[in-house]
Every structure is written in C-alpha cells, then in structure tokens.
Amino acid sequence: MIFVYLAVLITGIYCAYKMLAPEMRKPAPSKAVPSSQPRQVAQVEGSGNRIEKMEMLLAEKNKNIMLLQTELKLFHAQIRDFDKVKALLEEEVHRLKEQNRIFRSELGLPAVQPKENSIV
Numbered sequence: 001m002i003f004v005y006l007a008v009l010i011t012g013i014y015c016a017y018k019m020l021a022p023e024m025r026k027p028a029p030s031k032a033v034p035s036s037q038p039r040q041v042a043q044v045e046g047s048g049n050r051i052e053k054m055e056m057l058l059a060e061k062n063k064n065i066m067l068l069q070t071e072l073k074l075f076h077a078q079i080r081d082f083d084k085v086k087a088l089l090e091e092e093v094h095r096l097k098e099q100n101r102i103f104r105s106e107l108g109l110p111a112v113q114p115k116e117n118s119i120v
C-alpha cells in the first residue's frame with residue numbers, strides 16, 4: 001500500500017516538474033523598466049483633451065473622497081462622545097436605582113422591581 005502511495009507521489013512530482021520546467025528555463029527580461037519611472041505613452045490626436053478632462057474628474061473625485069474622510073472622522077468622534085455620555089448616564093441610573101433600593105429597605109417599603117424602559 002505504501003508503494004502505491006509512493007508511486008502516485010513520484011508521478012505527481014514528475015508531472016509538476018514537466019509542466020513547470022519550461023517556465024523555469026525562460027530567461028529574465030534584460031531591459032526591464034523599473035516601475036518607479038513613468039512610462040511615456042504615445043498620444044493620439046485629440047487624446048490630450050480627453051486626458052485633461054479625466055484628470056479634472058480624478059481631482060474632483062479625490063477632493064470628494066477627502067471631504068468624506070473628514071466627515072467620517074468627525075462622525076466617529078461624535079459617536080465616541082455619545083458613548084462616553086451614554087456610559088455616564090447609565091452609571092448614574094444604576095447609582096440612583098441602588099439608592100432607591102437602599103431607601104426603600106430603610107423605610108420598610110416592599111422592594112419593587114422597576115419597570116425596564118423599552119426605549120433603552
């Protein structure tokens with residue numbers, strides 16, 4: 001049984017080598033243009049105007065994106081502030097409930113479960 005698995009494994013390795021060997025033998029391109037250098041593209045007549053329009057649209061879209069990013073940052077700051085206020089109010093409600101329970105027990109009144117607010 002091990003010999004069968006070994007034979008399948010060797011066959012798979014051989015097939016993979018045959019498929020990948022031509023790719024490994026290809027020489028690397030000798031004059032590759034670095035990606036950091038801008039390439040010059042031959043301009044067709046009338047394409048300059050089109051390129052300028054596209055650049056103007058791109059600049060406008062980038063400006064819109066920057067405005068949306070600042071609005072998003074402000075929104076996140078508002079949410080953080082809201083969460084802080086919410087936490088403070090929840091602590092105050094909890095403290096007042098405890099005080100109410102203590103006062104009721106001191107006065108000998110029955111402990112009444114407060115109704116849960118459906119808004120929260």
